[in-house]
Amino acid sequence: MLRTALQRFRDIWKSYRHRFVPWVVLNLSKNENTLRQVTEHCKDKVVPDEEVSQSLLKLFRLLPTSHGAHQGDLRAFQTHFLTKVKREEYHQYGGNPMCGRDAMLHSLGFYIERQPSTLPFAGTGVFVAKGLVPKGATVAMYPGTVYQAHEPILLQSIRNSFVFRCIDGVLVDGNDKGISKMVFKSCSGRDRMGPFLMSDSSWLTATPENPLAVGQYVNNCSNDCPANVCYQEYDVPDKFPIEFYQFLPNINYSQDSRRPLRCVVLVSLRDITAGEELLSNYYTIVH
Numbered sequence: 073m074l075r076t077a078l079q080r081f082r083d084i085w086k087s088y089r090h091r092f093v094p095w096v097v098l099n100l101s102k103n104e105n106t107l108r109q110v111t112e113h114c115k116d117k118v119v120p121d122e123e124v125s126q127s128l129l130k131l132f133r134l135l136p137t138s139h140g141a142h143q144g145d146l147r148a149f150q151t152h153f154l155t156k157v158k159r160e161e162y163h164q165y166g167g168n169p170m171c172g173r174d175a176m177l178h179s180l181g182f183y184i185e186r187q188p189s190t191l192p193f194a195g196t197g198v199f200v201a202k203g204l205v206p207k208g209a210t211v212a213m214y215p216g217t218v219y220q221a222h223e224p225i226l227l228q229s230i231r232n233s234f235v236f237r238c239i240d241g242v243l244v245d246g247n248d249k250g251i252s253k254m255v256f257k258s259c260s261g262r263d264r265m266g267p268f269l270m271s272d273s274s275w276l277t278a279t280p281e282n283p284l285a286v287g288q289y290v291n292n293c294s295n296d297c298p299a300n301v302c303y304q305e306y307d308v309p310d311k312f313p314i315e316f317y318q319f320l321p322n323i324n325y326s327q328d329s330r331r332p333l334r335c336v337v338l339v340s341l342r343d344i345t346a347g348e349e350l351l352s353n354y355y356t357i358v359h
């Protein structure tokens with residue numbers, strides 16, 4: 073009897089896709105209507121990965137590429153590596169890349185920013201500050217250090233409400249303070265490819281260079297305010313241009329991880345207008 077109960081608990085626990093412990097344990101009973109139910113794994117993605125790639129590349133092409141490369145490296149990069157499309161857009165703006173906010177507005181048609189949440193006692197939230205987010209758009213990224221299921225995260229996870237769990241057990245620690253911050257910076261400084269950084273650590277500051285990288289501040293929906301965005305895992309494809317890794321706000325904890333870099337993006341479930349707060353489902357059950 074005890075074994076059956078334990079088995080049942082294990083099955084339910086495994087089927088949770090995203091969970092921010094102990095938030096789930098304490099609040100699920102109050103917010104049962106906010107559960108997202110997905111019938112099969114393959115139906116979990118709201119938009120194909122290719123669409124996510126296109127949105128990211130549209131934005132990254134307009135961001136300043138200076139950090140992580142020296143002037144000489146940069147010149148070489150601009151001459152030899154810049155893709156044709158990027159070069160055209162770069163020159164269209166007089167060779168001056170835009171600031172993150174303008175780049176986002178120009179490429180995606182909206183920008184988002186952190187502000188005090190409209191929900192009681194919910195701290196900081198993320199809002200659409202300008203423009204319109206169409207349904208199915210990549211609205212934000214969940215930054216942080218990526219731990220494979222077998223890697224140790226105990227110390228970093230203590231009193232940390234920013235540890236995001238993917239269905240395959242991969243964890244993303246999106247805390248921008250304390251030991252989590254130190255771990256991200258150390259991993260980010262470790263990994264380089266020639267002149268290029270392999271990740272962006274500016275999400276740890278108040279002004280991230282990639283303006284999408286504030287997804288860790290998106291709050292959970294309530295019974296009265298339904299979710300308007302949902303999480304979606306995105307494994308960076310092999311063909312992703314090396315020069316744009318410097319804008320990805322995720323890094324593997326382990327240097328010898330053989331898996332593609334796991335990112336998590338937030339995708340809009342409906343059109344979202346300026347002034348609205350982004351709200352996700354912290355609990356998704358995949359049957």
Ligand SMILES: C[S@@+](CC[C@H](N)C(=O)[O-])C[C@H]1O[C@@H](n2cnc3c(N)ncnc32)[C@H](O)[C@@H]1O
Pocket residue numbers: 092095189191192193194195196197233234288289290291292293294
């Ligand atoms: C991933 S963090 C989100 C960012 C958080 N709002 C902050 O300012 O640090 C998760 C935490 O946000 C708070 N939170 C999220 N959704 C909430 C809601 N609907 N009502 C109250 N608090 C919420 C809880 O404290 C939860 O542990």
